[in-house]
Amino acid sequence: MTTKQRYGMVMALLLLVLIACGGQPQTAEMVVEVTRVVTEMVETQGESVEVTRVVVETVTESVIVEAAPAPGASVAQPAATPVASTGQAQQRLIIKDGRMVITVANTEQAVNEATQLAVDLGGYIISQRMSDDDQGYKYATMRLAVPVDQFERALRDLRRLGQVTDESSSGEDVTEEYTDLNARLTNLQATRARLLEFLEQAQTIDEILEVNAELNSVEEEIAIIQGRINFLRDRAAFSTIDLTLNPMLPTPTPTPSPTPTLVPTPQSWQPGDTAQTAVVQLQNTAQNVADFIIYFGILCGPWLLLLLLAWLGARPVWRWWQRRTAHEAAHEAAHEAAHKAAHEAAHKAAHKAAHEAAHKAAHEAAHKAAQGGDDDVA
Numbered sequence: 001m002t003t004k005q006r007y008g009m010v011m012a013l014l015l016l017v018l019i020a021c022g023g024q025p026q027t028a029e030m031v032v033e034v035t036r037v038v039t040e041m042v043e044t045q046g047e048s049v050e051v052t053r054v055v056v057e058t059v060t061e062s063v064i065v066e067a068a069p070a071p072g073a074s075v076a077q078p079a080a081t082p083v084a085s086t087g088q089a090q091q092r093l094i095i096k097d098g099r100m101v102i103t104v105a106n107t108e109q110a111v112n113e114a115t116q117l118a119v120d121l122g123g124y125i126i127s128q129r130m131s132d133d134d135q136g137y138k139y140a141t142m143r144l145a146v147p148v149d150q151f152e153r154a155l156r157d158l159r160r161l162g163q164v165t166d167e168s169s170s171g172e173d174v175t176e177e178y179t180d181l182n183a184r185l186t187n188l189q190a191t192r193a194r195l196l197e198f199l200e201q202a203q204t205i206d207e208i209l210e211v212n213a214e215l216n217s218v219e220e221e222i223a224i225i226q227g228r229i230n231f232l233r234d235r236a237a238f239s240t241i242d243l244t245l246n247p248m249l250p251t252p253t254p255t256p257s258p259t260p261t262l263v264p265t266p267q268s269w270q271p272g273d274t275a276q277t278a279v280v281q282l283q284n285t286a287q288n289v290a291d292f293i294i295y296f297g298i299l300c301g302p303w304l305l306l307l308l309l310a311w312l313g314a315r316p317v318w319r320w321w322q323r324r325t326a327h328e329a330a331h332e333a334a335h336e337a338a339h340k341a342a343h344e345a346a347h348k349a350a351h352k353a354a355h356e357a358a359h360k361a362a363h364e365a366a367h368k369a370a371q372g373g374d375d376d377v378a
Contacts, residue, residue, distance in 0.1 A: 093178045093232065096151050096239035098169040103246050104162035107138035110245050114142055117157050121150040123238065137247040144241045151239040158243065165246075174232050181229050188222045 104110040107130070115125055123146035130140040146154045155169065195215045202208045 092173060093175045093236045094148075095172045095174055095232075095236050096148055096169065097171075098151065098155055098239065098241040099167065100155070100158055100164060100241065101166035101244040101246065102158070102162045102164050103248050105248050107140050107245050107247050110161045111140050111142065113161060114144065114158065114243060114245075117154065118144045118146055121146045121154055123147060123150070123154070126240065137249065139247065140245040142243040142245070144243060145238040146241065148237060148239050151241075154239075154241060158241070161245070162248070174236065178229065178232050181225050181232070185222065185225045185229065188218055188225065192218050192222065 102110070111128070111130065115128075118125060123144060126143040126145050128140070128142045130138060132138055144154070155167075159167075192215065195211055195218060199208065199211045199215065202211055
């Protein structure tokens with residue numbers, strides 16, 4: 001046997017060993033750490049304290065490991081799991097609501113059809129109410145919940161129940177709130193993890209109580225936010241439709257009625273009503289007058305008060321001015337009267353003196369003339 005033949009046989013044996021090993025699975029052991037939160041009562045300094053601790057356990061599990069495939073062997077690949085990429089557009093979270101008012105021929109049958117329609121679309125009935133009126137006609141109100149992707153189809157199918165008299169639909173985009181809540185939830189969960197580490201490292205009762213109180217507060221906030229997230233997710237997953245079913249009422253046929261003959265009715269005398277009407281009108285008049293006084297009193301009162309104050313302030317000045325004017329007039333009148341009296345007295349005295357002087361001169365002249373005649377006679 002040559003060296004090449006020996007080398008070929010060795011390679012063939014190695015190839016057979018690899019093929020045999022590749023077809024059988026191998027078993028390996030895997031160590032897994034399991035973290036659990038345990039709440040227990042601890043006796044410290046004579047007091048019972050409820051403490052929440054984090055317990056880490058190590059678990060060893062057997063795992064079957066598939067060997068590498070042989071060359072040329074085909075291996076089935078697992079299905080790819082879609083992973084959300086941050087670069088892709090985020091799916092919107094929209095809460096859809098609808099409202100329809102339909103007139104139907106048979107209310108009970110329409111209720112059954114609407115119920116079956118919701119069930120067929122994967123929804124359910126939230127509430128239902130049926131009532132009768134005095135004439136036996138049935139009315140029904142329903143609230144349906146259908147998957148959000150079946151909302152438009154549900155509206156389209158409900159329109160076939162009868163005549164739609166009113167319809168409306170609305171949508172509320174809660175994507176932003178949902179995203180914010182998830183971000184807050186992530187932060188709170190990270191805070192809870194840090195608090196659990198602090199609680200594990202706490203040494204005194206005060207530190208344990210302080211960290212435990214903060215941990216309880218964070219867990220309450222996590223529960224509230226998680227509940228709101230669940231509500232928004234469930235509410236957006238199912239749309240609600242408020243359905244009102246009214247019966248189809250027959251159109252009444254008007255019957256002609258005879259035209260009545262108008263007969264004048266004598267009106268009786270009612271003095272009490274007249275007196276009551278007069279009292280009411282008097283009361284209204286008094287109220288109107290009082291309202292007028294109050295209105296114009298408030299509107300014009302300040303100005304009237306200012307005018308009154310101005311008049312009271314100007315009245316003494318006016319009286320002083322009148323007294324001064326009267327005094328000056330009286331003084332001028334007295335001066336003029338004195339001047340006139342003096343002038344008249346002087347004129348009268350001068351006239352009297354002139355008259356006496358003339359009379360005396362005439363008398364003397366006559367006397368001299370008489371004396372001259374006597375002398376001539378003598």
